[in-house]
Amino acid sequence: MAFERPNSDQVDPGDSSETGLRGRKKARRRQEILDAAGHLFAVNGFDATTLADIAQETGVSPPTVSNYFGSKENILSALIFEGAERERTNHMNLPRETGQPFAEVLGAFLVDLTAKTMQIAGKRVWRYAEAANIRRPQSEFERQFTNSDQELRKLIGTFMSDYDMVLRNGTAPDPDVLSRLFYDTWTMCYFSYIKNDAMTFDTHRAEVMQAITALVALVFDDGFAATSPLKRTKEAR
Template structure:
């Protein structure tokens, strides 16, 4: 009986998250309410509040679900990194952008980022920061593969380099989602130019 209740709870959670994602993508954060999500999920608004508390709580749950899928895609990239650091970094950043837009819209990601800053000390903010740390670690692992194949110097501090490049990617991602007119091709060009400028500034 206990297992049945757990399955029913998980099914309700799944329906609420699917409804929230559908409503947010279709109507945006401001126009979406707990009540419209509840109606879409065919549950009561009280049930949604009991599971997630607020719209920000729902955003956290959606981002967490997105994180799991994104990290799986990073594993694929880890298995087959590109030949150069520029191509490797470009591919890493593109996976993040493509996944982000396949899951939520730019306006909703703006709300996610704003919430992560405003509520930095909350569960939402801490969870979002934890995702960043995990993605930076994934980039470090990818760079390690590249180093092992001779694409980076043997003495390269991969932890520092991985974190530095991830912060650069984050800045360009923020620029990307902040403008509805910013294309994937444009931000990729900027990142490649960033990398080429950094590499040109380094002595041989």
């Protein structure tokens, strides 16, 4: 199995050579293929799904699917990495809540990350992606996976750095260190969730909130933790 970067001429609806109606139709068809593949991967599993299955689900021919993506592996890459990038952008624009416990603010942010991740692909697909990342060291897929993780940590760090955080010792924290700490905490809950098909989202939410509440109480000054004050520069925006 080889994970490769899809041909940009085939898959980029924003390419300058694709304009007007034709470009929009190609972008729409490409997304239809991704949606169909995501559904089939979740229902039948990645290995049991063929390009012909994806083509039939989309209502196109197998060569059309191949023309857009080249391989089933490239479809998986596009499905999860493009989806992750899109949701990170959406998350960056979420409002920053204040006047309530920081554990609730940050916990809700992280729970929403899980919800958006599940909108990209189901548990079964993410389990396969995690396994593929482990099985394919130094591959393009592994590089994209690592980059996606790094960007997610940055997103958490950016969110947290908008708050006027104070540690228990009265000093200002290093946002990068904190983002790694809280990312790792969320990740443990997330892995527990995707590996257990019987676990409900409500159970996952409760686990995340419990873990984040305990960590916030351990790390932050009580005054900050109780009210989540924003930095003045953020309040002025």
